[in-house]
Amino acid sequence: MSEKPLISTRDLSVHYPLRGGLIGPKPVVRAVESVSVDITRGSFFGLVGESGSGKTTFGRALLRAAPITRGSIKYDDGEVNYDLTTIDDKQLKDYRSRAQLIFQDPYAALSPRMTVRDIIAEPLQVMGLTKTREETDARVREIAAKCRLNLEHLRRFPHAFSGGQRQRISIARALVSAPQFVVADESVAALDVSIQADVLNLLKSIQQEMGLTFLFISHDLSVVAHICDHVAVMYLGRLVETAPTRELFAAPRHPYTKALLSAIPSLDPDARGTAQKLEGEIPSPTNPPPGCKFNTRCPFAIDICRKDEPKLESSGSEHNVACHRWRELAETEVPA
Template identity: 70%
Template structure:
């Protein structure tokens, strides 16, 4: 039995764009050449700035974005799926096992359905229960696990605050008893006092149900607190991946180091040590040659613009894609 629940090899998600006056075709490589494994029971963090391809990668794993290159294998111990070629009943079976929690709890819930109907929908669509009694029982169980009141089930989403709505979204994702969940910026729209509550809820659900999470976020301090392993994305590629503490204590890629240094400290007396990155993230339509980060990297050398760095292991479970990761003292 393999211990990897998701295994990604050479994944690329490419979108054709018809642009220009003569219908000239271009390709956006939203995600390119990704090789990672997510182990069962892990809280796997994916961080990066907007436009780096985090969401696309998460969606590709759920077969919600077109897989143009490479392969994704999903194996929960019971069954093995080749995600790219899933169809019909196989796809339904896969969907039950892998679910998504959305970013915006205000947009993700239909205003015309009661909370009970929202949570019950996956069960009804996938015909997972025998009768209505069983459905209701299952909805009540999961709702109380997500700390929702039973009386709340009869109400409509507009009556709830952001934190409560996010708990409804989580209940809906969990009701079909999945093994793997993609949480895409699930706390980004919440206030800090409520964010902590949702993070604690996700962690406790993970422990109880033995879930595996792909936690996508732009907020490094949140990721640092909840994830076991963290991967950093830049312009469609993963530049570094390591166990949480190793990554935050000793980043090996200059981009990770810059991201960490840019987080404003809570201590007013702390001298800002932000590593200044020049410019902004380049367009994925025309990514820079060689290492994609070389245009903004403070340590760039001529080799960086000519040759793309290899994805290699640098330490125990620590992977990086930088020519000079061994020499740099970040």
């Protein structure tokens, strides 16, 4: 793995204006606020958070599919480098073939009226990546085989397939243009556990084989723990903690990360009631609390947390945390 970032964002903010009243400032949803992060080439980068934390919007911004209000996104794959805030139409077309998205729901993502072959071939045709039908077919068959699809099934329609097979079709379509960067947004959330394991294994093996960089968006920390090498935790549009996966799970520093980890239902029936419970719900992004965005639910919040917003700061090699009290909490607190 090279250490150069493929994607690097600085102070990235995505705000959506809301219809407001006649007087006063228009309300805005601050979906993503001042996010600075580097995604290393060839890494499997996890992004976790509850619904409403802004993780999907962040993923879309990296694909230039959400409006960038402030800040910058730089992309550099060694062949080309783009500044996504100033990219022109011609470059954007090229970027589209280099950055792809895999959706959550394989039942909604595939057109029921196209054959599997046409679904997978569509990006090649839209982007003009292949010249002849033979060339297209060859590419489709190659990627379908990589995604462990039965080549005889290419002439069928999506309704004939199960959820796991459909998700493999979605993956094949995302990868057919030979992208460098793939955003997988809750790509296994709709699958049964026995199938989920299969799709995760497939994503990992393809990532390693093709040297891809993944942004893996998920609400499921145990899935992220297994597949990602780096994890960022988001809350109300902000990054609250980023670290290599092992480090994050062994020594979580932010109270939110700790709470998320302890909320995962344990498979041990004797561990009942030991979890550290988080009160309340995520506040509305139109009216976030002042100071640290987590202060309304944080059991350790003190005055400064309600006034000043903590910056993401280094707490060791590659481990960053945005909490005023992480140092004292790390010293005094028992692990979650």
